[in-house]
Amino acid sequence: MSPIKVGLLGLGVVGGGTWKVLTRNAEEIARRAGRRIEVSAIAVRDVEKARKLVGDQAQVCRDGFEVVRRPDIDIVVEIIGGDTLARELVMEAIARGKHVVTANKALLAKHGNEIFAAAHQKGVMVAFEAAVAGGIPIIKAIREGLTANRIQWLAGIINGTTNFILSEMRARGLSFNEVLAEAQRLGYAEADPTFDIEGVDAAHKLTLLASLAFGVPVQFDKAHIEGISSLAREDIVHAERLGYRIKLLGFTRRRNDGIELRVHPTLVPAERLLANVEGAMNAVLVSGDMVGPTLYYGQGAGELPTASAVVADLVDVTRLQTADPEHRVPYLAFQPDALDDTPILPIEEVRSSYYLRMRVLDRPGVLADIARILADVGISIGSMIQEPHGETEADIIFLTHEAREGDIDSALQRIGALAFVHSDVTRLRMEHLI
Amino acid sequence: MSPIKVGLLGLGVVGGGTWKVLTRNAEEIARRAGRRIEVSAIAVRDVEKARKLVGDQAQVCRDGFEVVRRPDIDIVVEIIGGDTLARELVMEAIARGKHVVTANKALLAKHGNEIFAAAHQKGVMVAFEAAVAGGIPIIKAIREGLTANRIQWLAGIINGTTNFILSEMRARGLSFNEVLAEAQRLGYAEADPTFDIEGVDAAHKLTLLASLAFGVPVQFDKAHIEGISSLAREDIVHAERLGYRIKLLGFTRRRNDGIELRVHPTLVPAERLLANVEGAMNAVLVSGDMVGPTLYYGQGAGELPTASAVVADLVDVTRLQTADPEHRVPYLAFQPDALDDTPILPIEEVRSSYYLRMRVLDRPGVLADIARILADVGISIGSMIQEPHGETEADIIFLTHEAREGDIDSALQRIGALAFVHSDVTRLRMEHLI
Structure with a gap:
C-alpha cells in the first residue's frame, strides 16, 4: 500500500519529536499500521534549522498554508500552538478535506465546537490524543475503551509542572517560590509559568475530558480554575499529618442537575494511587458505572511521549480513513447529534x-x-x-x-x-x- | 441506522453482565456508537433461568450452533469458556463470516494463531479486550494507544485472586492456606483454585499481552509459570523489611536474543505504583521506547467490569465493520504478515x-x-x-x-x-x- 502523506505545522518540541518517532520507529509503525507514514511537508519559522533535522526528505517552507494546500497531503498535524494562526490553519485544512491531528488543548478548549462541526460537515477526522496527558492514551480509553459505561466522574493530575512543584514542596519542605525558581532552572517550568501554575493548562485539558466523558459541548469558559501559586507550605504539612496529600486536580462529575468542572489544589487521601503520582508524571482516574474506577498513568509532557500520542493518532486516522464517516469514532466520544445540554454548574x-x-x-x-x-x-x-x-x-x-x-x-x-x-x-x- | 445484531454464547457471570450492560446503558451506548446494539439470540444450558433474565426480548436456545448459524447475527460473543466447544463455535462463526468477541483467554492463549488465521482469511474481526485484565482497556492501549512505540517490556498484576491473597497475607500476617480458605468463602477464589493460584490464568493473559507488545505469535507453551501456593509468609515479611512487596507478576521483555515470558511471585520496590495495587485489583505497566512507562489500573474481573470490556469490543467492531479489512486493527497489533519469529527464551x-x-x-x-x-x-x-x-x-x-x-x-x-x-x-x- 502507498504511504500516508503527512504535513507537519511546526517543528518545535512536539514537532521535532514527531519527526524523530516516525523516523526511528518507521519499521515498527509500518508493521502495525500496514503502511508507511511519511512526512512530506513541514512548515516552520526557521527553515535552516529544520533542514538540519530533516535533510531533504521533506519539503520545508515558512508558510503553513502552503503545506495545508498541498493536494497530496492526507493528514495535517498542527503543533504550532496558540489559537489564532493555528485555528486558521486547522479550519483551512478541514475545508480542503484533510484529516487533522493536533496537540493543541488551548485551541480545542476554546474553539473545539466550531472545529468539530466543520470537520463533521466535511467528513474528516480531528484527533487530539496528544492534547491531554501527553503519551497516556487517555482520550482513547474514554472515547473507545469505556464506551459501555455511563461515566460518573474523573479526576486527573494533568499538569506536570504543578505536580513537580507540589511533590518537591512536600518532599523537601520548600515554599512554592523556591521550587518554582528551581523548576525554571531545570526547564520543568517556563519563563512565564502562569498558564501552568494558575491551572489554566489543566483546565483546558479537563474541559476536553469532561466533554468526552459526558457528551457535552466544550465549555472552557464555564470551568472553575484555581492554581497553586498561593498554596502555603504549612497546608501541605498539615494535610500530611491528617493523612492527605495536596495535588492540583482537574475534577469533573456528572450529577442529576449538572456537571461540576473544576481545577484546584485538592486534598487526596495519601493511600490513593493518585496521591502517589510524583514529580512531572500525570495520571487520570475515571469512574464508570459498569467498570468502576480505572486509572491511567504516564508521562504527561515532553518531546517523545507527546509525539508518541501524535503518531498513535496518525495510525488511527490512517486506519479509520476507509471506514464510512458515520462509523468513525466521534470527535467528542458521542455522536455530534447526541451531545446534550446538561449545564456546567457554577462553583457555588x-x-x-x-x-x-x-x-x-x-x-x-x-x-x-x-x-x-x-x-x-x-x-x-x-x-x-x-x-x-x-x-x-x-x-x-x-x-x-x-x-x-x-x-x-x-x-x-x-x-x-x-x-x-x-x-x-x-x-x-x-x-x-x- | 439499523441495530447491530449480537448472538451471545453463554449467560453466566460475564454473559449475564453483558446483557445487563447492554440493557441498562442502551441509550448511552447508542449515543456513542451511533446505532443500537441488540442481543438477538442467546445459547445457554438452562433456558428457563435465562428466560427470567431476558424475557422474550431474544431467542433463547440450548445449541450454540443454532445461534452461530443464524444469518442475521452480525457479531458472536463467546463467553462459555473452555477450549473445546468454545473453539468449535468460534471457528464456525468465523467460517460463516461473523465477527467474534470473546473473553476467553485460555482459548486464545492455546488456539489464537489458528483462530486469527481463519479470521484473517474470512476478513472478520476477533476482539478480546475482556480476556485480559477485565474492564481495563489494556489491549486497546497496547494495540492502538502505543502504536508509535517499540515496546520494551511489560509487567502486570493480571490475576485478582492471587493479588487478593498476597495483599491479605501481607496486611494480616496470615499464611497462604488461611487466606485461600477465606477467599473461597468470600467467592474471590474458586472451589478448585488451581488455575489462579498456580499462575496459569495469569500466563494465558501474559501470553496474549506479549504477542500484542512484540508482534510474535501466541506461544503459551513456552511461558515459564510459577504460582504462589508455596510462598511462605516469612518471605513476605523479609521482603517488606528490605523495602519490597511480593506480587504475582506476569513479566515479559524483548531482548536482542529473544523474549522473556514468565509468571512468578516477584519482589517489587514498595514505592512503585504496581506494588501498591491491592486486593483483587489489576494493573499493567507497559514501557515503550518513546512514551516511557505507562500504567493501566482497574477491576480485573467481575460481572460488570468484564462486561464493560465485552461491550466496548462490540462498539469497536460495529465501527470498524465498514472499514476495509486491511485497515482494521490487526488481531495481534501487528499485521499478520509482519509477525516475527523472535524466540521465547528458556527460563535459564x-x-x-x-x-x-x-x-x-x-x-x-x-x-x-x-x-x-x-x-x-x-x-x-x-x-x-x-x-x-x-x-x-x-x-x-x-x-x-x-x-x-x-x-x-x-x-x-x-x-x-x-x-x-x-x-x-x-x-x-x-x-x-x-
Whole structure:
C-alpha cells in the first residue's frame, strides 16, 4: 500500500519529536499500521534549522498554508500552538478535506465546537490524543475503551509542572517560590509559568475530558480554575499529618442537575494511587458505572511521549480513513447529534469536602462559636486539630464532610467577621476519590 | 441506522453482565456508537433461568450452533469458556463470516494463531479486550494507544485472586492456606483454585499481552509459570523489611536474543505504583521506547467490569465493520504478515535480580563460602541480612544484582550441597520496573 502523506505545522518540541518517532520507529509503525507514514511537508519559522533535522526528505517552507494546500497531503498535524494562526490553519485544512491531528488543548478548549462541526460537515477526522496527558492514551480509553459505561466522574493530575512543584514542596519542605525558581532552572517550568501554575493548562485539558466523558459541548469558559501559586507550605504539612496529600486536580462529575468542572489544589487521601503520582508524571482516574474506577498513568509532557500520542493518532486516522464517516469514532466520544445540554454548574453549587484553616484567639468558647456557624448552614465537621501559636493564639484546622460550596462561602463570611478570628480562612477542597 | 445484531454464547457471570450492560446503558451506548446494539439470540444450558433474565426480548436456545448459524447475527460473543466447544463455535462463526468477541483467554492463549488465521482469511474481526485484565482497556492501549512505540517490556498484576491473597497475607500476617480458605468463602477464589493460584490464568493473559507488545505469535507453551501456593509468609515479611512487596507478576521483555515470558511471585520496590495495587485489583505497566512507562489500573474481573470490556469490543467492531479489512486493527497489533519469529527464551536465559533465603549453621566462614560461590559464577550481592535462629543457626537473605538464571541455578546447586546449609534455598525473582 502507498504511504500516508503527512504535513507537519511546526517543528518545535512536539514537532521535532514527531519527526524523530516516525523516523526511528518507521519499521515498527509500518508493521502495525500496514503502511508507511511519511512526512512530506513541514512548515516552520526557521527553515535552516529544520533542514538540519530533516535533510531533504521533506519539503520545508515558512508558510503553513502552503503545506495545508498541498493536494497530496492526507493528514495535517498542527503543533504550532496558540489559537489564532493555528485555528486558521486547522479550519483551512478541514475545508480542503484533510484529516487533522493536533496537540493543541488551548485551541480545542476554546474553539473545539466550531472545529468539530466543520470537520463533521466535511467528513474528516480531528484527533487530539496528544492534547491531554501527553503519551497516556487517555482520550482513547474514554472515547473507545469505556464506551459501555455511563461515566460518573474523573479526576486527573494533568499538569506536570504543578505536580513537580507540589511533590518537591512536600518532599523537601520548600515554599512554592523556591521550587518554582528551581523548576525554571531545570526547564520543568517556563519563563512565564502562569498558564501552568494558575491551572489554566489543566483546565483546558479537563474541559476536553469532561466533554468526552459526558457528551457535552466544550465549555472552557464555564470551568472553575484555581492554581497553586498561593498554596502555603504549612497546608501541605498539615494535610500530611491528617493523612492527605495536596495535588492540583482537574475534577469533573456528572450529577442529576449538572456537571461540576473544576481545577484546584485538592486534598487526596495519601493511600490513593493518585496521591502517589510524583514529580512531572500525570495520571487520570475515571469512574464508570459498569467498570468502576480505572486509572491511567504516564508521562504527561515532553518531546517523545507527546509525539508518541501524535503518531498513535496518525495510525488511527490512517486506519479509520476507509471506514464510512458515520462509523468513525466521534470527535467528542458521542455522536455530534447526541451531545446534550446538561449545564456546567457554577462553583457555588459544587459539592465537596473542605479543609479550613484559621488563626484564632486561644480562649474558651472560640471553637464552639465557629462550630455553631458551620452547623447553622448544615456543615458537619469530620475532624479538627488545634495547634498553639505563640502565647495567645492558635491555629485551627477543620475537615468537613461533604457540603455545598455556597454554604461554605456564607459560613466563611460569618467566621471571617468574628473578632477573635485573626487571619483569613484558608479553604481547600478535599476529594476522597472512591 | 439499523441495530447491530449480537448472538451471545453463554449467560453466566460475564454473559449475564453483558446483557445487563447492554440493557441498562442502551441509550448511552447508542449515543456513542451511533446505532443500537441488540442481543438477538442467546445459547445457554438452562433456558428457563435465562428466560427470567431476558424475557422474550431474544431467542433463547440450548445449541450454540443454532445461534452461530443464524444469518442475521452480525457479531458472536463467546463467553462459555473452555477450549473445546468454545473453539468449535468460534471457528464456525468465523467460517460463516461473523465477527467474534470473546473473553476467553485460555482459548486464545492455546488456539489464537489458528483462530486469527481463519479470521484473517474470512476478513472478520476477533476482539478480546475482556480476556485480559477485565474492564481495563489494556489491549486497546497496547494495540492502538502505543502504536508509535517499540515496546520494551511489560509487567502486570493480571490475576485478582492471587493479588487478593498476597495483599491479605501481607496486611494480616496470615499464611497462604488461611487466606485461600477465606477467599473461597468470600467467592474471590474458586472451589478448585488451581488455575489462579498456580499462575496459569495469569500466563494465558501474559501470553496474549506479549504477542500484542512484540508482534510474535501466541506461544503459551513456552511461558515459564510459577504460582504462589508455596510462598511462605516469612518471605513476605523479609521482603517488606528490605523495602519490597511480593506480587504475582506476569513479566515479559524483548531482548536482542529473544523474549522473556514468565509468571512468578516477584519482589517489587514498595514505592512503585504496581506494588501498591491491592486486593483483587489489576494493573499493567507497559514501557515503550518513546512514551516511557505507562500504567493501566482497574477491576480485573467481575460481572460488570468484564462486561464493560465485552461491550466496548462490540462498539469497536460495529465501527470498524465498514472499514476495509486491511485497515482494521490487526488481531495481534501487528499485521499478520509482519509477525516475527523472535524466540521465547528458556527460563535459564532469563535475567533478573534474586532474593535468596537459606538457613545455615551460625559460625565464622559460612558467609564467606556462600559469597564465594556466588562470585564464582559472576553474581554480585546487592544487600544481605542475617537473623539468628535458635542457638546455633541463622537465616541469611541475599538480594543479588541482575544475573542470568542459569548461573543462579548452578550457584544454588553448589550452595545446597554445603554441609552447613540446613535448608533448601528459597529463590524469588525481583524486578525494579524502572
